[in-house]
Structure formats: C-alpha cells, structure tokens
Amino acid sequence: MRLISFGMILFLFWLSLSGYFKAFLLTGGLLCTLFVLYVSRRMKLLDSEGYPAHLLAAASTYWPWLLWEIIKAGWSVTKAILKPGRSISPVMTRVVAGQHTSAGIATYANSITLTPGTITTGVKGNILTVHALERSGALDLEDGGMDARVSRFERGG
Amino acid sequence: MILLDVASWALILAGSAFIIVGALGILRFPDVYTRMHAASVIDTLGAGFLFAGLMLQAGFTQVTLKLLFILLLFFFTGPVITHALAQAALHAGLKPEIDEDRRDRLRDGSLPDAGRQP
Numbered sequence: 714m715r716l717i718s719f720g721m722i723l724f725l726f727w728l729s730l731s732g733y734f735k736a737f738l739l740t741g742g743l744l745c746t747l748f749v750l751y752v753s754r755r756m757k758l759l760d761s762e763g764y765p766a767h768l769l770a771a772a773s774t775y776w777p778w779l780l781w782e783i784i785k786a787g788w789s790v791t792k793a794i795l796k797p798g799r800s801i802s803p804v805m806t807r808v809v810a811g812q813h814t815s816a817g818i819a820t821y822a823n824s825i826t827l828t829p830g831t832i833t834t835g836v837k838g839n840i841l842t843v844h845a846l847e848r849s850g851a852l853d854l855e856d857g858g859m860d861a862r863v864s865r866f867e868r869g870g
Numbered sequence: 871m872i873l874l875d876v877a878s879w880a881l882i883l884a885g886s887a888f889i890i891v892g893a894l895g896i897l898r899f900p901d902v903y904t905r906m907h908a909a910s911v912i913d914t915l916g917a918g919f920l921f922a923g924l925m926l927q928a929g930f931t932q933v934t935l936k937l938l939f940i941l942l943l944f945f946f947t948g949p950v951i952t953h954a955l956a957q958a959a960l961h962a963g964l965k966p967e968i969d970e971d972r973r974d975r976l977r978d979g980s981l982p983d984a985g986r987q988p
Contacts, residue, residue, distance in 0.1 A: 726939075729932065729935045729936075729939075730936065730939075732932045783914050783915070783918075784915065787888070787910075787911050787914055787915040788915075790895070790907055790908065790910075790911050791888065791891050791911060791915070793895075794891050794892075794894055794895035794898060794899075794908060794911070795891065795894075801899065801904060802969045802970075803903065803904055803966060803967060803968045803969055804968055804969060804970045804971075804972055805966060805968050805971055805972065805973050806972035806973060806975065807972070807973050807975060807976040808976070809976065822949075822953070823946075823949040823950070823953075824949075826910075826948075826949035826952050826953050827910075827914060827945065827948065827949045828914075829907055829910040829911045829914055829915070830907050830910075831907075832903065832906055832907065832910070832952055832953070832956050833949075833953055833956075834903075834953070834956040834957055834960055835957060835960070840976055842973060844903045844956065844966060844968075846904055846907040848969065848970065851972060855972075855975075
C-alpha cells in the first residue's frame with residue numbers, strides 16, 4: 714500500500730519535471746520509478762518515519778498555520794534588524810517536545826528552526842535546546858503553543 | 871493581465887527587500903548565532919515572496935510546479951542545514967553572546983516517557 718502510493722508520487726514527480734508524454738520517455742520514467750522503489754525498499758526507507766504518508770492530510774492544515782507563524786516571526790526579526798541601536802536580547806533556553814514519535818519531534822524542532830528568530834541547536838530525547846534572537850521568542854516557545862499545535866499535527870488533526 | 875503583473879511585481883520587490891534586510895542583519899548582528907537568525911529571514915520570507923512573485927509570472931505552467939518543488943526543497947533542507955551549523959558552532963566551543971541563559975530550567979536529557987519509537 715505504502716509502496717504503491719510512494720510509486721505513484723514518484724512517477725507523478727517524474728512526469729511534472731519532464732513534461733514529455735512520448736511512449737519511449739514514459740517507459741523510461743516508469744523504469745526509473747520502479748528502480749527507485751526497489752532501492753528504497755531494500756534500504757528500508759519506507760517506514761512511518763522515512764515516508765510519513767499518514768501525516769499528509771494533517772499537513773494540509775499544519776503548513777498554512779506554520780507559514781503564517783513564519784511570516785509573523787520574520788516580520789519581528791526584520792524590525793529587530795532595522796531598529797537602530799541594540800535591538801536584540803539573545804536567550805538560550807530548553808523546551809520539552811511533547812510529541813511521541815521521532816517524526817513528530819523532528820517536525821517540532823524543524824518548525825522552531827524554520828521560524829526566523831529561533832533555532833534548535835540541540836536535541837536530546839525530548840528536550841530541545843533553543844537559541845532565540847529575542848527574549849519574547851524564547852518565552853513564546855516555553856509557553857508551548859507551537860508544541861501543542863505540532864502534537865495535534867502528529868495525531869493527524 | 872495588468873493586475874497579475876502588479877501583484878507579482880509587488881511580491882518580487884517584497885522578497886528582494888527581505889533579502890537585503892537579511893543581508894543587513896548578517897552584517898549588523900554580533901555573533902554567529904544571531905547572524906543565523908538574520909539569514910533565516912532570507913531563506914524563508916525572502917525566497918518565499920520572490921518565488922510567489924515568479925509563480926504569478928509563470929501562471930499555470932510546469933515552471934510554477936518546478937518553482938514550488940524548489941521552494942519545498944528549501945523548506946525541508948533549510949532547517950537541517952541551520953541546525954547542523956548551529957550545533958557545529960556549539961561543538962567547536964563557540965560561546966553564544968546571550969543576555970540570559972534559561973537552559974537550566976530543564977535538565978539536559980530525556981524525561982521518563984521520552985518518545986523514541988519511529
């Protein structure tokens with residue numbers, strides 16, 4: 714099941730990059746797809762961590778939310794850059810990742826890094842070490858709003 | 871379509887502005903960690919707005935799809951690279967210039983119910 718859906722995604726990806734619909738080239742694309750499928754199965758890449766297909770539906774609401782967070786955070790970093798004088802208050806802190814799977818914790822850590830103004834500098838178990846450009850950014854993370862949102866995403870909502 | 875052109879140029883200019891602001895931040899901020907925050911404005915807001923503008927220029931074509939793939943690639947590899955850079959700097963013993971160290975609010979290491987299953 715996982716194999717078939719991954720194969721379809723791979724072939725669609727090949728199609729959208731090539732844009733050619735001649736029989737010879739299509740066969741070539743199909744052969745490439747099958748080869749990649751064979752290799753990824755052999756390397757056991759298609760587990761729930763390497764190919765989290767079950768999170769695809771949840772991602773459709775999570776990504777827009779994350780995009781808006783990135784825009785808000787990016788704007789506050791932009792203001793910090795343009796404000797004259799010392800406008801930053803760098804802080805390092807630790808936060809708990811409430812997720813239960815590796816894919817969930819990785820999503821949370823990457824989301825923190827992706828939003829400007831906060832960077833995950835280390836992960837041990839479910840404790841993330843974070844460097845924040847502004848104190849308010851660190852306090853927001855400690856409040857756990859993003860953590861709760863990622864946990865909801867991990868559960869598939 | 872004049873409206874589409876206006877919207878796409880507004881997005882392209884906004885993206886370019888964020889890239890310049892990010893570059894300014896890299897020059898202004900004091901150490902490697904704070905400079906990375908400025909760089910992340912470039913590869914999220916800068917690249918994002920710029921690509922959105924370019925997609926409007928391309929319309930419903932294969933080019934737009936390819937631009938989307940490049941953007942997705944940015945958004946998946948960007949944080950990994952940033953994280954690797956920050957951790958490498960910490961491992962090399964480079965101390966971040968910080969106003970407040972709140973790291974001791976939690977002990978380093980796992981809680982009892984730390985999730986590790988895939």
